[in-house]
Amino acid sequence: MLLSAVSHRPASLCRALSYIIVATILLFASGASPSRAHEGHDHGPPPPALPNTSKPRVAVHSDTYELVAVANGARLTFFLDLFADNAPVLDARIEILFGARAFLAIPHSDGTYVAVIAGLDRPGVHPLVFNINHSAGDDLLEGKLEIRAEEVVAGGLKEAPLASVRDAPAQGISIGFAVLVGITMLMGGVLIGRLSGNRGGAAALLVFMLVLSSSDQSHAHEGHPPSPAPSAENLTGEAPRRLSDGSVFLPKPSQRLLTVRTQLAVETEANRAVILPGRIIADPNRAGVVQSVNGGRVAAPAGGFPRLGQRVRAGDILATVVPALPLADQSTLAEKARELEGQMLLNQQRLTRLNRLTTGNVPRSQIDDIELELTTTQRRLDSLRESKVLPEVLVAPIDGVTSASRLVAGQVVQPQDILLQIVDPAGIWVEALAFDQREADAVVSATAQAGPGHRMTLTFEGRGRTLQQQAIVLQFSISDPPPDTVLGSPVTVFARKSAMLTGILLPRDAVIRGSGGETIVWQHVDPERFVARQVRIEPFDGENILITAGIEPGSRVVVHGAELLLQVR
The missing domain is CATH 2.60.40 (Immunoglobulin-like)
Structure with missing residues (x-):
């Protein structure tokens, strides 16, 4: 019925209908080819997943x-x-x-x-x-x-035919689509042939051939060749990785690259320790300060000011201070000097008159009294003049080295200003603060940590009986102070008490924080496998820590490279 209805229409309408059908089929066929690569975009195959297998x-x-x-x-x-x-x-x-x-x-x-x-x-x-x-x-x-x-x-890992696996689905879709388009075009060709003769059928047949020739699923434009599929031979399964049970597979080459070192866990007994904040101070019996009593203007001695770190001996002249008198005091001293000068002049005139008299007319005692008064007045005047210009000499109170200096030529200082600090390097102490009364009792021994590798052995000297900043002050002497110890620097004091604990002593680098904040160590269970163990710890000293639970004696624990193992995913 459709053919009979269309046959009554004019030939021009049939030709127009033929052109529309052909154009529609061409447009549909050109846009339906899957995944063409546009200019500048290379739709190559995705890289295969890394294999998880290892070499035998x-x-x-x-x-x-x-x-x-x-x-x-x-x-x-x-x-x-x-x-x-x-x-x-x-x-x-x-x-x-x-x-x-x-x-x-x-x-x-x-x-x-x-x-x-x-x-x-x-x-x-x-x-x-x-x-x-x-x-x-x-x-x-x-x-x-x-x-x-x-x-x-494959001489190692079996290689999968990546290109064939990749292309099979796309080729199936492309062939099925071409068959569907071909059937549609044949039906359109038959219809057009009934309307306008064999020319429409020939055009439909031509379109069908074009679609079949363009049915390849992936074309690259000029200058952009298709991306080659990555070869599985270039992929290796020897990389460090996290296993399904949470352990870490770390091949021997990676262990040597990261310098992974272990230590056998040995159970031992140790004194319980508490951690106290502290700072470096000087032994009060082997340290001293240099101050000015009167104040004035600082002047350098003949050899110059002492340098920082310079060794000095008790009695060495370190600086001089020229007194600086206020204006009122200067007026008082000047008035007193003029008064003494007047007395001397008056006594000198009296002595001259007495000497002119005939011998025997004036008692000798009167002349001696005037001469004595002249001598005394002259001494008072000389002393008054010297007090205005005589500098104050500052000397070293003890043997030691200069640890602090605030001396500058021409500087005006006040009385009791600390100008120099002298310290004996062999007399260095540590002052710690205990905020709990129980932490300050029964201290057996102690160590201090001033930084990585700076461990000092301490000897308990005494404790205060008065709270300072809501804490009890504990003082320790350093048995063998390092030569580069700096006064005032903060330290961490590990005070060990008489109570005993049983555990495994390990370096502090062996204990790290897990992703959830828990305290863990890495156990070397197999030659190339490591397992994280959650542990309970107690402080011991600045370099070691005591494991009281979570690890068994005889286990191998990672003591170097533990932080790097945590980064393996």
Whole structure:
């Protein structure tokens, strides 16, 4: 009925309808091809996921050594470490027994050993015996290396046909779409042929051929070739990673790169310790200050002011202070001087008149009295003049070094200003604050930490009986003060008491904070696997800490590189 209805329309209308159908099919076919790459945009295949498999390996250990051997075909690479501290062993002799044959591992400059063993690349379970000779001790280790069939196919990891897997879905969609468009175009061609003769059918057939020729699913424009698929041979499964149970797989090469070191956990008894804030002070019996009594203008002595750190002896002249008198005092002294000068002039005139008289007319005692009065007045005048210009000499009170100096030539100082501080370097103390009465009692021994690697042994000297800043003051002397100790610098005091605790003593670097804020240590459970253990700790000193729960004696605990293990994802 449709054909009969259309046949009555004019030929021009049929031709227009034919053009519209052909244009619609062309537009639909050109936009339906999946994933064309526009200019500047390369729609290459996504990279495959990293494989989680590792190369075939065997890991064995004894009480002395830990050995990991990684196979790559017939080539076997060895990593030999000490079992206790995970330190690499670089100069050992390793002999491998495989079947009835013996092979010698060759040491390399990177700290590994390599041996090529014929027949090791065959699938199956291969028993191996390792004979180790070293100055740390000789040992014999046994292990089994399993080589799977799929690992032999690709010489390591089996490679998947990434390109075929990638292209199969797109090709199926493209072919199905081309068939659908072709059927539609054939139906349109039949309709057009009935309306306008064979020319419309030929046009439809031409469009169908164009669609089939353009059915490729991915085209790249000029200058942008298709992205090649990444090869699985370039991907490795030897990278550090977090395993499903929360432990960390860290291959031996990564352990050596991060310098991972361990320590055997040994249970011990230790005194309970408390942490107190403190600061460095000087021994009051071996320190002194230099002050001016009268004040005035500072002047340098003949040898100049002492430098910081310069050693001085008791009695050495360090500076002089010229007194500076106020204007009122200067007027009083000037008036007093003029008065004394007048008395001297008057007595001098009296003495001259008496000397003119005839001898015997004036008693000798009267002349002697006037001469004595003249001498006394002259001395008073000289003393008055000297008090105005005689400088005050500042000397060192003790033997030591100058630890602080506030001397500047021409500086005007007030009485009791501290100008110099002299300290004996061998007399350094620590002053700590205890905010709890119980922390200040029964102190057996103590140590102080002024920074990384600055540990000082302390001896308890005494405690205060008066609260200062709501705390009790404790004073300790440093047994052997470091030469670079600075007065006033803050320290952390670890005061050990008589109460005893049982636990495992480890370096402070072994204990870290987990992602949830918990206190953890890393246990070396396998040659290439580490497990985080939550522990309970007690303070001990500035370099060590006491583990009271969470780790068993005999475990290997990471003491260097623990923070880096926490970053593995």
